Amino acid sequence: MQRRVQPTSEAVRAANRARVVDILRRSGSATRAELVSGTGLSRATVSSLIGELADRGLVSELPQPAADAPGRPPTRLALNRAAGLAIAVDVGVRHVAVAVGDLSRSVLAERWVSLPQGHSAERGTHIVMRSIETTLAEAEADRDQIVGAAISIAAPIAPDSGRFLVPGVLPGWNGSELAELIGRTWGIPAAVENDANLGALGESVVAAPPGGDPHGQDLLYVKLASRVGLGIAFGSRGAFGSRIHRGHDGYAGELGHVTADPDGPACWCGRRGCLELYAGAEGMLARLAARGIRIDDVNELIRRAEAGDADVLAVIGDGTRRLARSLGALALVLNPSVIILGGELTALGPLLLDPVHAELAAVPFGAPVAVRTSTLGPRASLMGALALVLSESSRFTDQSSAPVAANPGRVTAPAAAPSRSLKSPSHPSPSRPSL
Ligand SMILES: [Zn+2]
Structure with missing residues (x-):
């Protein structure tokens, strides 16, 4: 008896292929069983799509880890660099960091450069552009492989315009202009995002081990540096990984501007x-200065705290208690699984963590909220920028959206990206066996 074959249009197949690729991008790697449950497609369809992506050099099997238990662990699949490369940029007050990664979350090259004090925006932009060029060269990146760039900025950003809301931070810089310049130069989509939001996303990726909770974490990332920022990354049922929660018009996470004292000093x-x-x-230094105690920077503040300076300890103790109370309120409202503390002030160690632990232990409902310092440290926002592209x-498009051509060595660019030509993989990863 002849088997009845359901006709499958290329549009349906492309949509299904995009679902498979999307899960691989979000999760970094997945087994065939995870792809079947994540897409809702049949095992045969998933196998066929994986076969097609592998034929085009876009997907590889990851090397098997040494098994502790008897029995072969299921094979994990990941996108390889032929599927696309992502650029991450982190612009801080004193540094520029650039990373180039592939869509399986592997960082291929990373570069950190100091920003000179009092630099002009023009000079800063020049440093960013040169750093991207150098990092792409170190990664041996083919320009046509780049699918997008995400830029982390250490300032509150107006979501509609990309402009900074604090004039004093990175004077003269404009987030949207930098994104446009990067996008234009490399012919890619480029997005600018607040550093705390990206810190949350970066930590959510690290917190999710391969084969871990596919729905992602409900995670809060609190950046404690000159200012106080909050990133919210929520997981969701039926979707892999966590997503940034930006709120109604993009201003979610302005924890720094919750009122701690209505009669307190004026804020910007x-x-x-x-x-x-x-x-x-910055606030701690200002409060100390008001008492006639001049401290130049965070490092000296931390040194004086470690040395037991009573005035410094009083200001830090007051600040961390107020922070802890706000985090206790946030935990009640949002019920996160973990609160991660990042930024320079985490060097305060127990002076910061103890009051936060005590406050969260007193939250009356649900399992105790875990609190820890950032796993990624200063790299959290940079890794989050890579994760945003994924x-x-x-x-951010990728090579898998290109239609399959008769000759797999020459693939036509999709209509969505007419200016870019897509190539067959030019850098097969030597460490990953092909399927
Ligand atoms: Zn304020």
């Missing part, structure tokens, strides 16, 4: 007594 945001005036390093795949 126009209100009084905002939390970051007490719990951020997790928001609708904003």
